[in-house]
Amino acid sequence: MRFDDILIRIGEFGYFQRRLYLLLCMPAIVTACYMMILVFVMEPPEHRCKLPEWENDTYEIQSEEHRKWINYTIPPSNDEQHVYDQCHYYAWNKSESSPINRTVEACSEWVYDKSVFLETFTSRHNLVCGESIKTSVAEMVFYFGVLVGDISFGLLSDVIGRKKTFSITVIILLASSTATVFAPEFYSFCALEFINGAAVHGAFMVCCVLGLEMVGPSKRVWAGIPIHIFFAVGLVYLAGIEYFTRNWQYVQIAITAPVTLFLLYWWLITESPRWLVSQSRYDEANTIILKAAKANNVDMKGDKLVDLSTLETPKQGNIWELFKSKVLFFRTMILFYNWIVISMVYYGVTMHTGNLGGNFYLNFFILAVVEFPAKAMTMVLLNRIGRKKMHCTCMMIGGIACLCTIFTVVYGGDSLQPVTLTLAIIGKFGSAAAFGVIYIYSLELYPTVVRNGGMGMSSCVARVGGMVAPYVAKSGDLVGGRFGQALPLVIFGGCSVLAGILTLFLPETHGRKLPETIQDGEEFGRKPKGASTANLVISTDTINSISTGLNGKQLMKDEDFKPNKSD
Template identity: 50%
Template structure:
């Protein structure tokens, strides 16, 4: 059965496909809740050492008589944002202590805090504040965030292969059940080790829900609408980020935020009765009758008629080129350099996208407003991609998005270091424009790299690119949280500086890639080597001319076949 031919008769994006695709998009929005939820669950509220002997100590008790007991003093500097040490107390004898002009003890010893009190201005409680993951344990939240992306890497392999084996629908449903279980379990994590395990599981199951669901939707859409449909799902993902900021704002307690975000997955359980198996997958498994039932139902909803000729099963064996291996991309200097540039762009754009999202709360100003804007800015990013990608081209739109986004990120250095706090809105705006560029580039890199890899190694190339991208995502939390360790204005500027430099470098390197818009895509490794050169265009032109001549020639009744080749009587 020729499925693309069936889609032409059925409608490339008819009512039936739209309804099912909308269901998939809803699940994508729910997955969006968890893309950066770790930044909220593991946020470190403002804190200080607990005053010894004060059982009812709260963050706001900071009277002058007890100030010296609370924190060791950081000498004044040009950076007025430096605060008292959050990790040490003074240990001294009251009868022998002397103080300097600022009422701070001179002959005292600093000791590590064992207890802390936290501000409840932004959060009532986070997992970090509950388990005191600060000071000596301050790297643990970053590690936990990274394990979410480790889970994504594991899930991409596991659920991707499983969906090819047992089917899209069963895999999707299994992922939904596991995600509901793991997200609820996270809310009741008794310790840090359990939190990491459940966070990794959530990362893995997001791939089963989002990635497999995306495949189900795209396999029902005709080629002419796949780019549009693919980007539409990103809108719903961004909507999930926006809704998350609202949930966190009104609840403000990590456990109940997690439960509120997990609960909607129970709605997706009814998809078992609403979502069919992918007809394309059924056809590849030669389960033709099951595919025909689904296709006839789709035709009824789309108000079209599928003739028996369209649904006819052709048993003729077709020679299909075998897929190549990933190492073949490194056998030629041209392919090697091109592949490395693609890998670098995947890594840097993923690092910047997730890093800027995780860093939103560290920009200063209203914590929840920053998260809201971080999700909202993705809408114009995807709109620009839809409007310009087939006009400007993949290469130039990707490069512009990366470079301009990086420049905006670097610009925040000047607003943070040299402008007053009253210009905080300018810093936030520049960071959000940087996120806009990263989001747009992220959407483009999928289609661009798929078009650059030759057909024989396309699956291998895309799989390797996805793995490299996860390395950038795993590094993103450590870079985003590095600002807290550096402290002061430079600490706030450092993550944005790293993300800015990374995207600019990757964007400049991408200028060396060929354009794929309106080009015959490479099929073989030889095509991949020549792709983008005048020789490739001339070769494709000759092949097209030869194909036209062959199609124009129709053998008569006296034509015979020898060894599978058409040979003229003459």
């Protein structure tokens, strides 16, 4: 007997599991806020150089004299989207009659437009012009922290348990996130963001694992999708608090406050009985199992369900075996590339919100809401059209939509901004839907003996996409002009289309017996060598034995069976 057999007997997804799963989905709301908060915190507001010797200079024109000096002292930019050069000014003295033909100097101070953002970390510390690359560095450091957190807290949960690890991550997150509000300069801010990324996603991964370990085998695939719907709820919440506060410190406080509630989980959730069995802590595991059976209204006879020490533990293979086989290596590389691209597009399109034109907060909100129909479509169609077709369709539709923005941005400009936004929304829709598909598709493609390791590596590889996303999202700033505005979405679109095409080289898994061993994985989806319908020979004795078993009468004779070689 395996532990899954116990779950079938006590209820695969009864009241006990549903309650636990709902509690474990709540941290996904906070996780979404942390994963996307830097889109707001590191966004540079519209800005220009502060006029030297001009007291109380603001972005808004204060007087006709102020207007005159702005017009004369700020060189017009070649980029038609900006009126003034944001990084240089003419050296001048206010007592002079005209600053024309004076030397151009780099700005040391800036004034910012406060109509959209009252203050971001970028405007607080002047991370613009020559310092603008630091905004991408901060985002990259955060996602690197996510990668480290997935690995370190994943290993820790295997050593000390899911429940203790979750509590540790919550305490760390609460401390580091609170400290982030008071970060005095860039480098301490990056260090704290690294810890935030590691802690929040470490907690999220523990929730995913603990939730799935208590769900029966027939319900486990679908239990992986609803938690991502709670993730979308978090994005909507983030959009709301950003709109009403418009100050990065207040936003940080608003997403930190709910973390305190997760301290109560020490008394609300249970340890994973599956993990307790792996640690030979059978009495504790048995107590939780009996408690779950009682909550699920399963009548148990006696005080023990089964002798847990006799449970069969599947032997795990070496993850590196995926790279020794030519077939499995090829498939694994395709899966890894898809994980990277999906993560890059999913986060990158949202990071590009500020360059889409229109209302920043409305754009962010729409890109968050679009995830609800994306997840719903995944749940409805995944078993109807199959994993392969579903995933390829999502990647192709999202990719082509992103590629098409080059026409609306370069040739349409502001007049076609709603169309550009619509195409970006479709791109986000495709990546959000693909996130749900790739998880299940990978789960079913990896052989059982290396499935956990394969999924863990896939999750880590996906963080590479998150680390690359901010640099791609800011790549248009290096090019400038309308083409620069479209460039990030073009890159996202091209990578998505390629990922969709590569998916066609993978086998379909829906309705198929999943591979158990490495050899099963190599043969999965491949025709046996030498098999050909033209050379197919079926014994009439076999057919007659089947037909006789059905109705007790021989239906065919040897001379009646003449296979058509053309078939």
